Amino acid sequence: MISINDQEQLCLNKKIGLEYKKLFQDAEKQIKILENYGFGLNIPAVNELRYVSYHFLGMFSHNDAEIIEDWKKIKGHIQRATYDACEATIFYNLHQYKKFKEDYELIVISEVIPNYLDLKNEADNIKDSINNIKRGEESRDAYYAVAIEYTNKIIEINAKLENAREELNKKMKLIRMKWYRWIVVISVPIVIAIVVSIIK
Numbered sequence: 351m352i353s354i355n356d357q358e359q360l361c362l363n364k365k366i367g368l369e370y371k372k373l374f375q376d377a378e379k380q381i382k383i384l385e386n387y388g389f390g391l392n393i394p395a396v397n398e399l400r401y402v403s404y405h406f407l408g409m410f411s412h413n414d415a416e417i418i419e420d421w422k423k424i425k426g427h428i429q430r431a432t433y434d435a436c437e438a439t440i441f442y443n444l445h446q447y448k449k450f451k452e453d454y455e456l457i458v459i460s461e462v463i464p465n466y467l468d469l470k471n472e473a474d475n476i477k478d479s480i481n482n483i484k485r486g487e488e489s490r491d492a493y494y495a496v497a498i499e500y501t502n503k504i505i506e507i508n509a510k511l512e513n514a515r516e517e518l519n520k521k522m523k524l525i526r527m528k529w530y531r532w533i534v535v536i537s538v539p540i541v542i543a544i545v546v547s548i549i550k
Contacts, residue, residue, distance in 0.1 A: 366421070373428040374402075376498060380435035383501065384442075392438050398431035429491035436497035437490075440480055443504040447473050450511045454518050456525060462517045469507050476500045 377399065384392050405420045405427070412420060451470075460466040480500065483493050490497075 370425065370428065373425065373432070374399075376494070377428050377432040377435065380432050380439065380498065380501065383505075384435050384439045387439070387442055389438070389442070392435050394434040395431040395438075398427045398434060401427040402431075426489065426491045429494035430489070432494040433490045433497045436494070436501040437480060437484075439501050440476065440497070440504055443501075443508050444473065444477050446508050447504070447511065450508075450515075454522070457518055457521050459514075459518065462521065463510065463514045469510060472503060473507050476504050 377395065381392055381395050384395075402424050405423045409417045409420045463469065479496070483490060483496075
């Protein structure tokens with residue numbers, strides 16, 4: 351028969367197990383998101399999960415105090431794996447966002463995407479926040495939940511921007527046509543003037 355203390359310990363172990371399982375699933379999901387961009391595995395994130403295995407297996411030969419420390423390290427490594435995968439995804443998406451801004455720098459984007467300035471501000475805030483975390487002295491595993499939030503947000507921002515490319519390309523085409531016409535209007539009289547001066 352299982353004692354009350356054993357039942358409490360089993361409940362606690364199950365609760366901890368479910369928490370760590372959820373953390374691990376979060377890490378795995380973020381690594382998969384990054385893989386879907388065609389980068390393969392994120393080495394820092396995979397290394398962190400390798401450390402999880404190392405500490406987990408080490409618990410079989412450790413005393414109670416060391417096991418408690420191993421659980422803390424396991425949790426930290428899982429969170430850091432999540433952060434590392436998120437960070438790589440965020441920087442990739444920030445690069446895509448920068449490319450978008452460069453592609454359409456001659457257009458008033460807000461004519462096609464009415465909330466463009468809000469999206470721009472959000473993307474800039476994500477960039478600043480992630481850069482501040484990178485420069486900070488705290489361990490990045492503490493920021494895993496924020497990193498997941500930022501990852502989801504920057505992916506959403508880029509999806510909205512990508513959906514607007516077709517309309518923005520139409521505007522770019524109109525601008526180019528106006529420039530070509532303007533160049534023709536200015537260059538034809540100049541060419542005629544040069545030809546006339548050469549003939550004289």
